[in-house]
Amino acid sequence: AQRVTQPEKLLSVFKGAPVELKCNYSYSGSPELFWYVQYSRQRLQLLLRHISRESIKGFTADLNKGETSFHLKKPFAQEEDSAMYYCALSGRGSGGSNYKLTFGKGTLLTVNP
Amino acid sequence: NAGVTQTPKFRVLKTGQSMTLLCAQDMNHEYMYWYRQDPGMGLRLIHYSVGEGTTAKGEVPDGYNVSRLKKQNFLLGLESAAPSQTSVYFCAIARQGLSYGYTFGSGTRLTVV
Numbered sequence: 001a002q003r004v005t006q007p008e009k010l011l012s013v014f015k016g017a018p019v020e021l022k023c024n025y026s027y028s029g030s031p032e033l034f035w036y037v038q039y040s041r042q043r044l045q046l047l048l049r050h051i052s053r054e055s056i057k058g059f060t061a062d063l064n065k066g067e068t069s070f071h072l073k074k075p076f077a078q079e080e081d082s083a084m085y086y087c088a089l090s091g092r093g094s095g096g097s098n099y100k101l102t103f104g105k106g107t108l109l110t111v112n113p
Numbered sequence: 114n115a116g117v118t119q120t121p122k123f124r125v126l127k128t129g130q131s132m133t134l135l136c137a138q139d140m141n142h143e144y145m146y147w148y149r150q151d152p153g154m155g156l157r158l159i160h161y162s163v164g165e166g167t168t169a170k171g172e173v174p175d176g177y178n179v180s181r182l183k184k185q186n187f188l189l190g191l192e193s194a195a196p197s198q199t200s201v202y203f204c205a206i207a208r209q210g211l212s213y214g215y216t217f218g219s220g221t222r223l224t225v226v
Contacts, residue, residue, distance in 0.1 A: 009153075034214045044156075044203065044217045051212065086156070090211040098211055099144065099163055100171075105155035 002027050004089050006104035013077050014112050021072040021107045023061075023087030032090040033070040034101070035061055039083045047072075047085070057081070077111045084108050115139055119204050119218035126194045126225045134189040134221050136204030144207040145187035146171075146215070147179060149200040156203070162187055194225045 003026040013019050025031060035047040048056045050063040050070060061072045070087060085108075088101040118137045126132055136145060146161040148171075158171030160179040168179045176198060178190045191198060201222050205215040 032212060036214075043219045044205075044215075046214050046216075049212075049214060088214065090214070099169075100146065100158065100161055101207075101211060101215060103156045105153075 002031075002089055002091050002102040004087050004102050004104035006085075006087055006107050008107050009105070010108050010110070012110045012112060015079055016076050019074050019077040019081070019109065019111075021085050021087075021109065023070045023072065023104060025068050025070065025087075025089050027068075027089060027091045029091050031063075033061075033063055034088045034090070035059070035070075035072050036086040036088060036103075037083050038086070038106075044086065077109075079111045079113055082109055082111045117204055117206055117216055117218040119202075119221050121221060122219065123222045124224070126191075126223065128194060128196060128225060130194050131190070131192050132194065132223075133191075134202055134204075134223075136187045136189070136206075136218055138185050138187075138206045140206060140216065141184070142206040142216075143184075143209050144211075145181065146205040146207070147177070147187065147189045148203045148205065149173065150203060150220075151200050159189065159202075196225045199223060199225045 005024045033050045036044045037047045038044045059074045084106050086106045087104040120135045147159040148156045157173045162168045162181040165184040180188050201220050204218040207215045
């Protein structure tokens with residue numbers, strides 16, 4: 001079974017401080033992992049994919065297969081980073097099918113001035 | 114190129130009324146999904162489709178029906194609305210293989226009174 005755990009429902013930091021949003025997953029195969037961001041009352045947007053190893057809006061995330069984690073990091077948080085962040089996993093089922101993402105419950109990040 | 118368009122954006126229903134939410138895409142993606150988003154519950158999958166003419170149940174399908182008669186459209190129906198169906202509904206689309214994750218619509222805010 002696939003599972004994504006985001007242990008923090010809420011995370012509050014001050015502007016300029018480093019931020020780390022945790023994501024742990026459970027999956028026996030080779031996963032593909034994503035971070036999505038949702039600003040207040042807007043649609044979810046793809047922030048980054050582990051495959052592309054890119055940095056978007058200063059955020060990075062490294063897949064650690066040993067720790068089964070995909071934590072999202074930013075060295076200096078900005079007020080405009082305040083949003084809900086979702087981690088998601090794509091993995092193949094027992095039959096080789098891969099039809100949907102498994103989402104964590106989300107972490108609400110607040111960056112205080 | 115609108116991507117994913119959801120209609121309507123807002124709706125208020127009385128208990129027992131019916132309605133249909135429309136998700137339309139212009140990206141020619143195979144997979145389409147309906148999620149509901151509730152505070153503290155994250156995203157929950159209602160139904161999904163992996164191709165024209167096919168549908169499958171997600172985590173919380175009760176009280177909802179779907180149809181995908183055309184590849185570009187995925188309809189979500191509520192036959193007899195209940196207050197528990199008050200939620201924000203998001204449609205998402207994806208390519209086969211899910212390597213690029215989902216593209217979400219802007220959501221429908223539904224209130225059942």
